[in-house]
Amino acid sequence: MARKILITIFLIGFLTIMIFPMIYMIILSFQEPGTFAVDWQNLTMTLANYAVVFKSNNFGRYFFNSTFVALIVTLGNMFLCAVVGYGLSRGPRKVTWPIFVSAVAMLMIPQHVLILPIFQMMLKLGWFDSYWALTIPWLISPIGVFLMKQYIDGLPSDLEDAARVDGAGELVIFFRVVLPLTTPALAVVGIQTFLTTWNSFLFPKILVNSNEMYTLPVGLALMQDPRSSDWPVTMAGSTIAALPVIIIFLLFQRKITEGITAGALKQ
């Protein structure tokens, strides 16, 4: 019993360390403009910083860009990863095996190697600084393909065979029979893609350069020199970028955990 109490105290102590900076961010975002650190004896509650962020910093546009890009990329991944996963799972092994192996190998490739070639490609295609650059290259991901293939492998093919005997075409089979059965895996892929796209910084930073195209993380990082910035305003922007993700996490916690651990245990 004493042991459990000690453990609880330790966990609560750690909880404070883990949560404090996030709470600090939210509280600081409501302080008078110009505040540097929260003064607990003198707390204020003003929305002025949020007004600044939306009016003079174009955060409305960033928010739209982030949402739009994240939604397109998420839908694309759910659909395309399912298609490729299905193909890899049911297609002739001779064709699918090399593709699957290369997909797994891709999981190990660090993103930074792709920075310059993708930057170059986007320049050549004329997609630089457009929604194309932010969405098209990211519509499919190795991890999504991997998860979908593993999931479809676990589904019996009896239903598909039955539909085939009944004369259903391949497209009908995929949309009517396979896709509905993969909903749990689709949800995992969808949520994970949304979170990573929403938070991603490196590629959006490199692939666009006009203020109208910034996503939230990019807009936030380039908002002003953090060294001389108005902190409550910066924190208001940060809260806008962070809160949607935290809410999604709290709503879909089980699915998110499932996705992460599914990848982990397959190794």
Add this chain to the structure above:
Amino acid sequence: MPWALYFLAFWLYPLGYSFCLSLTDFQLLQGQGNYVGAGNYIRLLQDPVFTKSLENTFYFVFGTIPLTTLLALILALFIAEKIPGHQIFQAAYFIPSITAMVVIALIFYNLYSRGGYIYSLAKLAGFTPPPNGFLQSEHTALWAIMAMDIWVAIGYYVLIFLAGIKAIPSELYEAARVDGASFWRRSWNITIPLLKSTFAFVIVLNTIRSFQIFIEIFVMTSGRPFNSTLTTVFFVYDKGITRGDIGYASAAAYLLFMIILIFSLLQFRLINTKRTS
């Protein structure tokens, strides 16, 4: 399977393309380059800024991973004890991992600055922090960013360790419980040895991630002061995107890629031989 082509176009093709670029002196502004063979690689190894960036990256990787792994393991063992509210802890610890790195870097920039909470706390504890803040001194900046990284990463690895612990059959614990083994004894003798493959996964994943540290550097220091926080990916970004020296930067990116690959393979090797012996 036309979609497989898509995959090739945006993942495999860039990989080969980047290798070709690394062999040229391609400049963004001129839009062309000549073949220079291994010239870029030789130049890199003689570039003191590049070697400094490698040194910083190595410090970062080997400084954070042991602590992150150890802390994540301890927390996971504690949470697995199923004390009331254990799910709340698991969720709360994970929140930093799903928050955009830019946001976290900004919060910690404030906390680390002079007058910020961590700065004041260090003063209260009797330390003398650098006069302008932790990120403004070449002696503390990298350490400060490393500490923040540990804080960010822990929750994710707690989750993975917990999944590993859950996969251990409970019969193994029944026997221990009958024998009256303590928590530490149980963990040390049963749980930890059975988590070997989870350890492997956590360490390899974290190595790959830590070698690529970039956003924190971009937001917090841009490699300053005196290149003390310059990491290799930031070097690639700075040389390639900011200055347009694409060939040279590609070579740096490839060199780092090779280093990551060697480390991952070595780690897998080490863990596998341990398992068989």
